Amino acid sequence: MADEEGNVTSENLSAGGANGADTGPQIGMLNQYIKDMSVENPNAPHGFNWTSQPQVDVQVNIQVNGINEEVSEVIMTLSVKAATDDGVQFNVELDYATLFGLRNVEPDQAHAFLFGEAPRLMFPFARRVIADAIRDTGFPPFVLEPIDFNQLYLQQRAQAAELAAQQPAGEA
Numbered sequence: 001m002a003d004e005e006g007n008v009t010s011e012n013l014s015a016g017g018a019n020g021a022d023t024g025p026q027i028g029m030l031n032q033y034i035k036d037m038s039v040e041n042p043n044a045p046h047g048f049n050w051t052s053q054p055q056v057d058v059q060v061n062i063q064v065n066g067i068n069e070e071v072s073e074v075i076m077t078l079s080v081k082a083a084t085d086d087g088v089q090f091n092v093e094l095d096y097a098t099l100f101g102l103r104n105v106e107p108d109q110a111h112a113f114l115f116g117e118a119p120r121l122m123f124p125f126a127r128r129v130i131a132d133a134i135r136d137t138g139f140p141p142f143v144l145e146p147i148d149f150n151q152l153y154l155q156q157r158a159q160a161a162e163l164a165a166q167q168p169a170g171e172a
Contacts, residue, residue: 026103027113032125035075036095040088041137047089048138054082054089058144064114067099072110074098074118076126080134080142092133096126116153123147 041047059079066072075097082089100118102110123146131141 023104025105025109026101027105028101029121030071030099030101032096032098032122034094034129035097036093037129037133038091038093039133039137040091041139042088042091043086044138047086050084050089051086052084054084056142057081057083060147062115062119062149070101070103072100072102072114074100074114074122076119076122078126078130078144080130080144082139082142090134090137090139092130094126094129094133096122096129098122112153116150119147119149123149 057080059077061077063075063077064072065075075095078094078096079092081091098118098121100114102113105113123144127144131143135141
């Protein structure tokens with residue numbers, strides 16, 4: 001919005017629509033929480049004497065649940081497992097969830113936000129929970145490397161479009 005001279009000001013940007021109707025897109029983080037968590041240290045105390053470098057496996061999954069037309073729950077599932085020739089040293093599984101409010105956001109933009117940008121915003125908090133859990137098992141904290149969720153989202157969308165283009169019409 002602009003004033004009479006055509007200048008955009010903070011007052012007229014935040015003014016909203018007629019009769020209090022706000023038609024601009026709005027996104028907000030409403031709440032963050034641990035939905036489920038499992039921490040295992042199955043070989044303690046013998047597991048602290050590693051005889052070989054552990055192989056660490058990290059798995060990430062994003063799930064979105066619609067709560068109502070303006071609120072969605074994004075669940076980031078992180079699994080971190082370290083194993084040596086002597087067996088599993090630690091295994092941490094975390095379902096970290098965030099409620100996001102979205103108002104006046106186009107469906108394609110909401111999808112991109114919920115599967116790309118929302119996980120990027122959540123990741124530092126989930127990474128801290130994982131690092132603390134591993135430290136609390138008696139091992140040095142394991143700090144996960146940053147993940148480019150937006151790039152992963154774009155790659156998955158491109159792969160899905162490519163698969164759809166390869167499938168002959170009429171097959172489902």
